[in-house]
Amino acid sequence: MTDLVPLQLAADLFPNGISRYAVGGLLVGLGAAIIYLGTGIAAGASTFLESTLSYVSGQSRFQRYVASRDWRVVFTVGIVLGGAVYAVLFQAGAWTTDVQPWRLLVGGVFVGVGTRVGKGCTSGHGVCGVGSASKTSIVGVVTFLTVAIVTAQLVSELGVSP
Amino acid sequence: MRETERPASSDRHPLFIPLILVGGLVFGFGLGYSHMARPEVVLDFLQFEDLGLLFVMFGGAVVSGLGFFVGPKLFDRAPLTGDHYERRLKSFDRNVLVGGAVFGVGWGLSGICPGAAYASLGVGNVTILWAIAGMFLGAYAQGRWRSRSTATSSATAGAD
Numbered sequence: 001m002t003d004l005v006p007l008q009l010a011a012d013l014f015p016n017g018i019s020r021y022a023v024g025g026l027l028v029g030l031g032a033a034i035i036y037l038g039t040g041i042a043a044g045a046s047t048f049l050e051s052t053l054s055y056v057s058g059q060s061r062f063q064r065y066v067a068s069r070d071w072r073v074v075f076t077v078g079i080v081l082g083g084a085v086y087a088v089l090f091q092a093g094a095w096t097t098d099v100q101p102w103r104l105l106v107g108g109v110f111v112g113v114g115t116r117v118g119k120g121c122t123s124g125h126g127v128c129g130v131g132s133a134s135k136t137s138i139v140g141v142v143t144f145l146t147v148a149i150v151t152a153q154l155v156s157e158l159g160v161s162p
Numbered sequence: 163m164r165e166t167e168r169p170a171s172s173d174r175h176p177l178f179i180p181l182i183l184v185g186g187l188v189f190g191f192g193l194g195y196s197h198m199a200r201p202e203v204v205l206d207f208l209q210f211e212d213l214g215l216l217f218v219m220f221g222g223a224v225v226s227g228l229g230f231f232v233g234p235k236l237f238d239r240a241p242l243t244g245d246h247y248e249r250r251l252k253s254f255d256r257n258v259l260v261g262g263a264v265f266g267v268g269w270g271l272s273g274i275c276p277g278a279a280y281a282s283l284g285v286g287n288v289t290i291l292w293a294i295a296g297m298f299l300g301a302y303a304q305g306r307w308r309s310r311s312t313a314t315s316s317a318t319a320g321a322d
Contacts, residue, residue: 024193042248057305
């Protein structure tokens with residue numbers, strides 16, 4: 001009977017199993033590795049925000065990304081298309097979130113500020129930075145993960161759902 | 163900055179852009195497959211209701227880490243750019259903590275981060291345009307503010 005306890009624990013912690021997460025994560029890493037092996041570029045998803053703003057704003061902060069802005073658009077288009085390929089193959093039609101628009105908009109503003117000030121996001125710090133064993137990225141990931149856990153639990157405690 | 167050292171688009175390798183597209187496709191497909199493109203799944207993770215997302219970040223870092231390890235052993239320089247392979251190392255300063263905390267508030271409130279937001283659009287989630295609009299607003303606000311402050315003091319390190 002005792003060996004059922006870990007099984008029950010695993011079912012509680014991973015109610016949807018782990019294969020979709022593990023396979024998906026390996027593919028995310030593979031996408032980053034393909035680009036790195038071919039070009040030497042450790043691509044992050046959030047620089048696209050600033051590099052794309054350089055098309056419409058002359059601010060020096062955005063203009064520094066002029067040289068990379070075209071391929072960053074291609075990278076982002078690739079990510080959108082990759083999601084679409086997944087949806088066509090494995091999803092019955094389009095999927096839309098029930099998370100309230102104000103949470104997405106306000107959260108998005110914080111993400112936009114934080115990821116650029118903090119030098120990276122979940123892909124830049126989390127995948128490429130941690131993959132590089134960068135101490136800066138590990139500290140960055142621990143910071144945003146901790147704050148995100150506290151924030152999400154607080155918001156949930158306040159009764160905001162979804 | 164490394165970005166400005168890159169060759170102009172005219173003398174790029176013809177496979178450069180196609181490779182970026184393929185890498186992005188695999189990356190985005192992985193975000194769809196892992197369900198990280200769904201804010202609900204990220205929020206469940208942050209509320210400890212489903213810890214599966216640990217495997218997405220950990221799995222991603224392991225494979226990209228393998229790439230960072232293997233790249234320099236396979237080739238002298240990256241075949242499509244001629245660049246040296248470098249690890250993704252950023253300088254540490256207070257910004258990493260401040261920015262990380264601000265990012266954490268946004269991620270915890272919305273359940274979405276930049277890469278996952280793009281993939282989310284791909285799976286048909288048009289509602290995510292609210293988050294993408296917010297991200298552009300936030301990136302613009304900090305860029306405006308920091309362009310002004312770096313005009314007076316010296317430039318700070320780049321971000322990715």
